[in-house]
Amino acid sequence: MSKVLIKQTAAITALGNNLEETWQNLCAGKSALAPIKRFAAGKLEGLEAGCVDLLDSSSENKVLLLLEQLVVQLKPLPENTFLIWTGIKGGVEQIENSAAGKKILPPQHACEYRQWLNHKLGLSSQGMDINAACASSTVGISIAADMIAQGEADNVIVIGADWVSRFTFSGFAALRALSTTKCRPFDMNRDGLALGDAAAAVHLVSEKEAEKNNVTPMAKVEGWGIANDANHITGPARDGCGLTAAIHSALTQAALKPDDIVSFCAHGTGTVFNDAMELSALENSFGSRRFPLFSVKGALGHTLGAAGALETALSVNVLNNRITPPTFGLGRPEKRAEGRVSASPQNVGDGSILTTNSGFGGINAALIIGGIS
């Protein structure tokens, strides 16, 4: 099996026009969340979102606007690079425009966004689209890593993008999943999530490809796991069984012991049930051991199909800077999160980082990212 190396990462978020700016602002304790102005939301049970200003000042296709900003950050890719597209709800812009009597702005289907990206990046491979709800790009990176490990491909890029649409905001509001105050992951008084705009990319290469092109990798993907909790379509299993299984699968593949994990980039949406489920899975997998846990969703919002790629990219920065960003919004941690989560940056020791995402349909996905010695 080939090693799976991370060659490059990129992102655009409400906190920065690129990954470095996003990282610096996160570490400085800034948040992009603000009351939503993009559409009338006064009667919806939700308040804030992390919006990229550019999307509000243009009438162009929102996801393509994000992707335009993302692709210019990427170094050239080999023509045979396999593209995995993980945006999940970009196409609802057509539904919104149609209902408002506005011009329809394609693309509509997932495959059309992938085709646009293939053209823009000069790729000849057909690629594939993955939808695993909020775990889409985590699953996408898992598939990409598997393709490289099994020798199916030498270059795979995973790209996800989603935006705060009226469709999605009203839906999460109807489910009463949005915070009506402030998104506070792992806080004892947390009351829901906030949504965010983002696009993110993670480019994986085989060891052979890295050696051939004299590439210095940023990090490596050591293990991955995907599991369903068979509990409910929109609610996680309280005991964290699905996420525990995904973490176990990733640890087994990485041939690592639980003690080798030194930091955890959690899904951390700020909903009561998600964060409690993650703490259960953490305890199931690592016992009572305390090590730095963080969530970026109190600062960036939940970026849906981009979340896993964005958080993987940030996890690479955690490994290479030996520090986690603060968990913005945290006031008083929930009891089981005490000694794990912090409103300040936390130092990280030698070892690997675990990053996970969970989504509707009972899907849980885990990645273990290791540094390059």
Add this chain to the structure above:
Amino acid sequence: MNINVTGGGFVTISGWGKLGDKVSLHEQNGTVSLPEPKLIFPEIPKRWGRFDNFTRMGCTAAALALQDASYHKNSMTCGMVISTLYDTIITDRDYYQTTLEDEGAMSSPNLFSYTLPVIVLGESCVSFDLRGPTFCVGDHPETVGMDALKSAVRMIRSEKSDRMLAGVVENPPADLNGCPMAFFIVLEKSVITSENQVFTLKADGNNFEFKKNKIGSILDFFNKD
């Protein structure tokens, strides 16, 4: 690598059935006929009455495939991959209509819950206690279901799951050309429970052979009329 095909299920406009049954895809317009859920599910899914058509079709075809494979819960991990091109677009449109009155205050939480194709996975996993890898992939009209098949085989090959359901679910709106249907097959690394004849899928890279025929679409596993 050889993988066992232990069952299959489908629903189309012309009817429903299992792996060895005749399938007709000549009818392009109309509604898909489904069997009574009590005939194919261990228990009627709790939210069956709330399911959208996409979810009903997908869960029914998956249940038929698992029934055909004599599935019962055991120590084998079972996952599920779905290909879809048209996604949940009908439900997306229906949901958005509910947001248009009173500035969205009457938006339907139930319809919103069904605006992702992964909900077919979630409902099937709840009904059959499936706990392996689950996700959806985009489909290509010329190679229906092949990305799901490849992904499912990849999960077995890399030992992430012992058994996988792979299939396609489509419920296109009338203004987009397409045929409503759902097809699933059950793939197993080693056979434990099947009481039926088991066939072998030869998987060599991205080339697949079943009953000595090259597989170019997941529909090729079925007995097409």
